[in-house]
Amino acid sequence: MDVHPMDDVLRMDRIPHIWCPGCGIGTAVTAFAEGLKKAEIDLQKTCIVSGIGCTGRVAGYVKLDSFHTTHGRGIAFATGIQVANPDLKVIVFSGDGDIMSIGGNHFIHAARRNVNMLVICVNNFIYAMTGGQVAPTTPHAAYATTSPFGAVEPPFNIPYIADSSGAVYVARWTVLQVRRLTDSIAEALKKPGFSVIEVISPCAMYYSRINRLGDGLDMMKFYHDNTEIRHGEDTKNLDIGFQTKIIVGKFVDRERPTYMDSYNKWLSGTVKD
Amino acid sequence: MKANPRDVRTGTYYMDGDIAAGYGALAAGCRFIGGYPITPSTEAAESFARIAPQSGAVFVQMEDELASVASIMGASWSGVKTMTITSGPGYSLMMEAIGLGAMMEAPFVILNIQRGGPSTGVPTKTGQADMMQSRWGSHGDYEVIAISPDSPQELFDFMIKAFNLAEKYRCPVMVMSDECVGHMSEKVVVPPAEEIELEPRRIYTGPKEEYLPFKPDQDLVPKMVKAGDGYNLYVSGASHDERGYPIIYQKGKNQSDSTARRLVDKIRLNADKIIELHEEKLDDAEVVVVSYGITSRVAVRGIELARKKGIKVGKLRLVTVWPFPDQRISELAAKVKAFVVPEINYGQVVYDVERCSHGEANVVLVPHGGAGVHDPEDILEAIEYAATEKKKIRKVIIRKTRLEKKVFGGGLK
Numbered sequence: 001m002d003v004h005p006m007d008d009v010l011r012m013d014r015i016p017h018i019w020c021p022g023c024g025i026g027t028a029v030t031a032f033a034e035g036l037k038k039a040e041i042d043l044q045k046t047c048i049v050s051g052i053g054c055t056g057r058v059a060g061y062v063k064l065d066s067f068h069t070t071h072g073r074g075i076a077f078a079t080g081i082q083v084a085n086p087d088l089k090v091i092v093f094s095g096d097g098d099i100m101s102i103g104g105n106h107f108i109h110a111a112r113r114n115v116n117m118l119v120i121c122v123n124n125f126i127y128a129m130t131g132g133q134v135a136p137t138t139p140h141a142a143y144a145t146t147s148p149f150g151a152v153e154p155p156f157n158i159p160y161i162a163d164s165s166g167a168v169y170v171a172r173w174t175v176l177q178v179r180r181l182t183d184s185i186a187e188a189l190k191k192p193g194f195s196v197i198e199v200i201s202p203c204a205m206y207y208s209r210i211n212r213l214g215d216g217l218d219m220m221k222f223y224h225d226n227t228e229i230r231h232g233e234d235t236k237n238l239d240i241g242f243q244t245k246i247i248v249g250k251f252v253d254r255e256r257p258t259y260m261d262s263y264n265k266w267l268s269g270t271v272k273d
Numbered sequence: 274m275k276a277n278p279r280d281v282r283t284g285t286y287y288m289d290g291d292i293a294a295g296y297g298a299l300a301a302g303c304r305f306i307g308g309y310p311i312t313p314s315t316e317a318a319e320s321f322a323r324i325a326p327q328s329g330a331v332f333v334q335m336e337d338e339l340a341s342v343a344s345i346m347g348a349s350w351s352g353v354k355t356m357t358i359t360s361g362p363g364y365s366l367m368m369e370a371i372g373l374g375a376m377m378e379a380p381f382v383i384l385n386i387q388r389g390g391p392s393t394g395v396p397t398k399t400g401q402a403d404m405m406q407s408r409w410g411s412h413g414d415y416e417v418i419a420i421s422p423d424s425p426q427e428l429f430d431f432m433i434k435a436f437n438l439a440e441k442y443r444c445p446v447m448v449m450s451d452e453c454v455g456h457m458s459e460k461v462v463v464p465p466a467e468e469i470e471l472e473p474r475r476i477y478t479g480p481k482e483e484y485l486p487f488k489p490d491q492d493l494v495p496k497m498v499k500a501g502d503g504y505n506l507y508v509s510g511a512s513h514d515e516r517g518y519p520i521i522y523q524k525g526k527n528q529s530d531s532t533a534r535r536l537v538d539k540i541r542l543n544a545d546k547i548i549e550l551h552e553e554k555l556d557d558a559e560v561v562v563v564s565y566g567i568t569s570r571v572a573v574r575g576i577e578l579a580r581k582k583g584i585k586v587g588k589l590r591l592v593t594v595w596p597f598p599d600q601r602i603s604e605l606a607a608k609v610k611a612f613v614v615p616e617i618n619y620g621q622v623v624y625d626v627e628r629c630s631h632g633e634a635n636v637v638l639v640p641h642g643g644a645g646v647h648d649p650e651d652i653l654e655a656i657e658y659a660a661t662e663k664k665k666i667r668k669v670i671i672r673k674t675r676l677e678k679k680v681f682g683g684g685l686k
């Protein structure tokens with residue numbers, strides 16, 4: 001029988017997956033699977049946690065210890081996994097609505113603590129599985145079903161929040177840059193501490209339809225023509241507008257002791273038996 | 274399995290209930306508490322935080338209650354015993370994740386030092402008004418176990434009991450205490466480790482390829498492995514099959530129904546093994562005072578006063594509040610005239626007493642708005658009323674306390 005090249009990291013018995021044609025999540029998962037292999041980390045000691053929604057389904061397709069939790073709580077759940085067993089590396093793989101909205105508080109605090117985890121946030125600028133509602137990442141003036149006259153609120157700049165909250169590794173790629181995304185994932189997986197990779201991805205079903213941007217392929221063409229790689233760019237400058245240029249690259253790569261390292265070091269110096 | 278001497282601060286103390294709870298959690302083998310401070314439960318978290326590191330356990334003050342309860346579920350699947358500590362509003366915030374915990378069958382404990390509500394209510398004073406929230410608070414169908422300590426000693430002992438039940442039934446276990454017990458200082462005896470029996474995790478030991486994380490044993494509870502053991506677990510809050518895979522329909526049967534049904538059945542069908550009651554003077558009783566937590570100690574005085582007046586009254590204390598002792602209440606209802614139920618709320622557990630009494634015995638609620646405990650005289654009055662009322666009144670009879678009569682006037686018959 002033919003063995004799929006991803007067979008050892010994906011749950012092939014769960015394929016076909018639920019994602020729409022032209023969706024970018026599948027590409028992000030492929031990059032992730034490749035990145036896992038490339039990083040050559042112990043997959044038995046690697047866990048994946050998701051919240052809910054379209055990207056929240058990722059945990060279920062990846063052959064690691066997988067936890068599919070509730071909306072926004074992936075990072076908090078992963079913090080518990082990590083603290084209870086610091087030998088485990090945790091990846092939280094979820095969408096922008098999940099991680100930056102309801103999970104926003106967990107995101108900034110896990111970054112502050114520098115919990116050893118990699119957060120992969122697929123940003124498709126919209127609540128997809130719920131049916132195309134406005135997200136905290138929806139660009140100003142973009143349409144969503146709950147912003148029928150165009151989004152009024154300014155969107156979050158995810159790398160800036162990650163950077164200012166204390167993440168040690170921050171990068172952004174679109175799903176068009178599969179190789180760079182893969183390399184970035186492999187690199188971040190080996191980095192101890194709180195790493196964040198934002199993956200810009202088309203939601204062909206909602207975001208592009210509501211905004212008349214064509215299908216997934218048209219979105220990919222847009223990324224091709226409108227992304228610019230600027231490694232080390234100040235994260236302040238990474239706002240994303242409606243169909244404006246998207247700056248990608250690796251922006252932050254620094255050293256800070258992880259939460260458990262600080263915890264153990266501090267307590268071994270202060271606690272007497 | 275015995276407790277680890279490293280975790281047990283053996284000795285005789287004069288300490289408050291909250292502190293005793295922290296000692297109890299550690300003695301039970303708790304290795305991680307993710308918590309968020311809320312009055313009047315903070316001393317329990319502080320107590321654990323102070324003694325945990327010497328035992329290699331960790332306290333993390335999470336960013337909020339949602340994070341606290343999510344983190345302990347992650348920790349539970351990492352293979353450690355874990356709990357969180359909270360009170361009223363914090364407990365409400367945890368409700369979403371309690372459903373997830375039930376669904377993931379992660380063993381964990383929640384200690385709720387109840388305060389008065391609703392909302393901010395009386396943060397520093399007592400209440401028993403989260404009882405129904407424990408039972409029904411999260412969405413969907415599931416069952417939890419709730420036990421209710423009435424003294425600092427029991428706050429120590431019941432932490433161990435709670436962890437044991439959590440491991441045995443793999444469900445959220447609630448320790449439903451209250452501010453009075455939490456802040457009351459009494460003698461607490463912490464026994465030597467070898468006298469503390471702990472329930473080990475139900476670990477799967479068969480062939481690796483055959484493991485199904487949600488395949489139940491005879492008693493409907495599945496065996497567990499932990500993250501990092503190399504099983505490539507899939508654990509989901511979605512309705513799932515025995516592999517853990519989300520499935521809505523399978524071979525014509527509704528999977529959502531069978532997932533939820535087992536979560537309910539594993540508690541309901543094991544209820545006899547779980548339920549613990551304290552009974553006193555029930556042999557000749559015509560009236561039974563049903564109470565739990567701090568209220569059961571106040572009820573003792575009301576019962577004594579009534580007995581002095583020659584009323585045949587006995588005590589039924591719910592050590593386990595959920596699952597509810599349906600069977601025992603029904604048996605008693607067939608024999609006695611009435612139940613008197615004092616609660617520090619406006620009627621919660623009393624409605625289950627009424628349900629199980631099937632209209633055969635009157636059910637008299639002695640409500641209390643919180644911030645304090647009942648005046649035993651109010652319980653006495655209710656017992657006297659219950660003993661003399663001849664009519665069968667097929668609904669809960671709400672007695673006004675003397676204070677309420679003074680404030681609001683009148684009185685219900």
Ligand code: SF4
Pocket residue numbers: 018019020022023024025054124128129202203204205206207
């Ligand atoms: S709804 Fe959007 S995000 Fe969800 S699978 Fe379809 S294209 Fe992808």
